[in-house]
Amino acid sequence: MNKLFTGVWMMLILFGCAERKKEDKGGAEVAGKETVAMESDSSQDVKFPVYDFNGFEPMLHFDDDKTYVVNFWATWCKPCIAEMPHFEEINSKYKAKGVEVILVSLDMPNMWKSRLEPFVANKGIQSKVVILDDPKQNDWIPKVSEEWGGGIPATLIYNKDKRTFYERGFTYEELNNELNKFIN
DSSP states (O other): OHHHHHHHHHHHHHHHOSOOOOOOOSOEEEETTEEEEOOOGGGTTOSSOEEOHHHHGGGGOOOSSOEEEEEEEOTTOHHHHHHHHHHHHHHHHHGGGTEEEEEEEOOOGGGIIIIIHHHHHHHTOOSEEEEEOOSOHHHHHHHHOTTOOSOSSEEEEEOSSOEEEEOSOOOHHHHHHHHHHHHO
């Protein structure tokens, strides 16, 4: 049954992974602003923190002076990979201005060491990378955004005053323009 569920989840993501033209396993502890991932058996040797949704959710609600760009992606998603350099450029250009880019990998556990880690290393990614490992996507997707149908790439940009969700890919200009609505 679990293999069937995983297969269905992968099919949903694969079919949802297209650029659109429209404009308990290991819990977590929260201490102040920092969310700490609790290790599970499958995450012990991974270079990035692994969260279930309960552990990850505080990253969607920081209430400080930063603007957060939270991108949901996977190494097997072609539109996600195409837009990745734009997030890196935003991270580099705006980090000193209080912008934090968080790249949330939705790769499957068997891909973490073989695909995710080499991809991040080979591309020299400097943004914060975390792994969201929670098979209950029907529960957590609407908590990210009621508008989200589950396809990737998907991005949430927010700060303490404003929040906008995008279920689509970005060019650099589009991403930069959207971010500037939050920081100007």
